[in-house]
Amino acid sequence: MKLSTLVFRSMRKNIKHYFLYFFALIFSTTLYFSFLTISTNDSVTLLKNSNVKAGAAFSVGSIILLIIVVLFVFYANQLFMKRRSKEIGLYQMIGMPKSTISWMILVENIILWIIAIATGIALGFFFSRLFTMAFLKVIKSEQLVTLYFSPEALWKTIVVFAIVLVVIMLQTIWIISRSKLLDLFHAESKAEQKIKKISFFKLVIGLFGIVLIVYGYYRSTVLFKISDNVSMNDMFISMGVILGTVIIGTFLVFRYSVAFIMNLIRSSKKGHLRLGDVLAVTPIMHRMKSSSLSLSLITILTGLALGILSLGYIAYYGAESTANQSSPYDFIILNQNEKFEQSLKKEEIEFTKYEFTPLTVQVDTRKLLKNTVPKDSEFNTSFENLVIPYSQAKKVIPDLELSNNEAYLSGYSQVMASLLPLKADEEINVDVHNLQKKLIVKEIAQKSIVPSMLTYGSYSIIVPDHVFDQLKVQKDIRTATIWKSYTGYNIHPEDVIKVQKIYDQTTNNGEFNSKHASTNIFSKNQNLNMQIEALGLVIFIAGFIGCAFLLATGSILYFKQMSEAEEEKASFTTLRKIGFTEQEIMKGIILKQIFSFGLPLLIGVLHSYFAVKSGWMFFGSELTAPLFITISIYVALYSIFAVFTTLYYKKIVKQAL
Template sequence: MTFRQLALKNIQGNWHRYIAFFLSSTFSVMIFYIYASFIFHPDVVNGAIQAADKVRHGMIACEFLIVMFSFFFVLYASFAFLKTRKKEIGLLTLLGMTRSQINKLVLYENAAIALLSIAAGCALGTLFSKLFFMALAELLQVDNPIRFLIVPQALLYTAAGFFLLFLAITLITLIGMGRNQVIELLKASKQPKTMPASSGWLAALAVVCLGTGYGIAYTTSANMIVLVMLPVTGLVVVGTYFLFTQASVAILKRLQRMPGFYYRSTRLITIAQLVFKMKDNARILFVVSVLSAVILTASGSVYMFYQGAREQLLDTFPQSIGYAEPGSAVTPSMRPEQVQRSLAESGVQVTGSIETVGIVASAELNTPGPRMSKVLLLPADVYNEAVEPAKGAGRIAIEPGHGLFVNPYRGTEFVYFKKGDILTTAEGEPGAGLQMDGQISGAFLNLPYETNRVVLMNDGDFQALLTAMPEEKKLAYAGYEIAPWEQSGAAVNELKSRLTKAQADRFSDRVSSYLEMKQFSSLTLFIGVFISFLFFMASGSMLYFKLFTELQDDQAQYRSLTRIGVSMQEIRSITSAQIGIIFFIPVLVGGVHAAFAYKALSNTMAFSVWKYGLLIVLIYAVMQLFYFLLTRRAYMKQMKRL
């Protein structure tokens, strides 16, 4: 038998260990090849596909991420496989096989797995690249679909790059293996395990770090999120590490001191073994928990931005179309009759309109630091007319001589006016002396940036003030709600094209911003799903590897249990409980981490993201359940060989 045949026989005999590594590696190669096919596609390189350039840059960044992640993942898997085969390698050495021959054998095995993964990944990438291109063409809204091509440059970069990656990791593995003596390899599985110990102080530190990090994340605001992000991440990571290395052992030992719970059914065996397993697996559980939190937070954030795009734009653009013009009247082409007629030609209906004239003034804002800024004085009835039908808000009534400040930005904590403050304006400016009733947040008109801060007045006071104002102090506004606004891009662009350049600068619409944001969010979500799924497969595979590294020890323990009368059904129950805890504890911990990240994100975005975050966590839990069932099936199949 040649070395190549022996290597293939070893892979075939240990396929239950290699399958998760093979599938994860194949998926990494597939995603890398699909992205590379788009990056090096002739139509993308030549600029024939509109808006593809920004997607190309994003995919290049993802390629680097895939390579770096694959390096550490394959490196971990290689050392995990080496640990399971120490006794085998020691036996081969004892039978006369030289170090160079063993290195040659391992090299052949890793090369075979690498070639199989690369071949399968490139084949699947070619198969699914057409669907990928079709989906991208739909998201980019290009007129012609992206051509299906087998891009030679992408194939070369993928095959050569991953083969070199596997080769480099194999060499690193062989260097690590070369340090072990024969006697160490033979006795690797016989090393006695000491009783795991835990520190009460370090367990308490885990609680303090996690509690502090969660507390900061729960109470942070939009203004503080950037400052607290790194400290919170550091606290949670440190707390998670000590949670698994110290607190988990302390909790299990506490359960052992509860006779009513510990000595019931097979819990004695389950918990006694878990004490050792949790200590042995603490680092991998820590890594998988942090990885799960990253997956859930990143996926949830992208999905929230995608789903929240519409809600954000409804806040930013209260009307589908808005137009502001100096003076007391807007241009005729933006009058209600003309707008309705123009949009009707494209099948778009005007469902509501609002017209008003405001007064532009320079007022002193109190925060941050007193400063002069443009404000627009408007009657309270305009606010009631714009907000009440759309959002069901209660009507605002303002007494004579009073005013109410409207901050257009939700979620900010700047207090520009407190209740009882007096409005101070520049000399000769209108509105001076108004007693402010505080402030409210939220835009209600599509006003230009320089006049988007509004002071609402009593209707009678405003009308008397408006009559005395010169034309240059007035600002006319017309806003329109249309249906269906999401599909009215062409009609709105046609309406805007009838304005002069100066008038078009004062025209604002929700539709163009929505389409641009939707395209960006969809592309980000589309690309991010593949990366998140890659991370998920890798995290599940790490747990799979760790379980199978302990398979021989578990087989010996369960063989002893069967001799003293423990049934196979009870062994199956013990094994399922232990595998389930190892698989789902990281999901639980990562889900809790992500929940507080979602809360911080809610504080930043000023709207609830829980329904989106909960959906992502549920999807992740279901996927982990599927991975758990496959792993348990493979594990129990090996356990039946007792």
């Protein structure tokens, strides 16, 4: 028989096994090619409102995606080779050299890869349009999307997967060359490491893993507190400690803690095991040693994917709130530019006007701190603030009331609240040469009346008019104040686009100059559009990579459970012969799937929650809703793999008798 005939007969015979491998290759190629196609599409990379370089962001995303794809394909190939172990053993028994076997499988691989890559590229070509439409929808762009073919994406995909094929071929040759005939016939059916007794040392290690995770969670809650981190080096060290303890702790939990808990459950039965225990508890405990690394990896990847997706969606979800915080008025004029207002009147455009004359004043706010701060960080509690008179602020906040010795803090953002927690009803001190003023802070509010471009992300202080009058006669304060005045204009939403053109023409695209500085001020609508484009790009790439993580981890678990189902088929046959029904067997299998899919997901969700909770305030103004939405969607999609796995088990159980 010719070798070519044997190759095609083998491929036809192994079509069931090839399905998993073929799916992995098509899925990986489709993802990678469509992502590269999108990254070379000018309608995506040329953002109108944002200065973010979309091409660079897609390049980074493509590297991360490639790493996920390569690891996924490697795992699929390893599983594929395991399922063909008996066939390879038979070839060796009839005297076929390992080199010939390797060559035959390599030819099969080449044929399979050519078909899979061609199919993946074709699917990627059509899906790229769908993904592009989704991206433009996210950034609220109304561009028309047509089918777009990228020669650059084509040759990059072919080159990358050709290199991966070479590495896969080397992996296959290495597996075959190191294989032993007896091992090949037992590779698919041999039991995993069986744990008869958990030693005290392993118990301590398992408990230590839980302690490491809890400690990592605790460190994440104080990561950005100045009282705990006095420098950037301290913060980076804390991040490294958190990452290390959580990863190591996760592995130890799966390696020792889970097996110990399962052993306790089994021991508590005192030999009276139910069918559910036999089909769920015992297999989990026996396989935990070999599964600990893959389950740990899946858990970490799940936490990473959820963390990235949640932070991206938090930023996108709060884009409008962030724009309002940074620009509380539709348009802002610095140092009284009369051309803008004259143009509005000429065009008969109605507007509401708020005028301010801020002062830059050194204010000591140490007594407002909720927690003590190390001396190295005291510079953060006494700095220059913009001070606004009460009469001007009341036009924006009508219900504001201040007595002669009171002050009001405005624009206290979530970031400030996390880094420097403050409390009201405490004293602040203004000490400028011969002027000393002590004021009681009546309220600390998030609402901003001063653009964040002028406060540099800090808060502004509203003081009584008589205090403001005393401050403005101080020469040092007048010198320190860069912008002597600013005016906020609110326009009817229907006129915003028209007024934007007037604003650009009369202010040289929002450019303002003073004696000591120059700055560009964007309108609220511009700020919002820039944030939506930049954050839409981030969330799209994060979503794409997150979906790759989801499909890869879900598929790995699915493939692994399919393999275990094949191994346990003989056990199902025995159980059916002694009288157990299909429904009784399925109850135990469902419990096993809840554990196999649920535990990595649960721990991964906890990892992502504590990671996101530690620094979400840097990305947006709302945590609960976007985090809940992200986790819910991820869990729902992830559960699909558990359902498919259960259905596959059901099929195996039906075939068992």
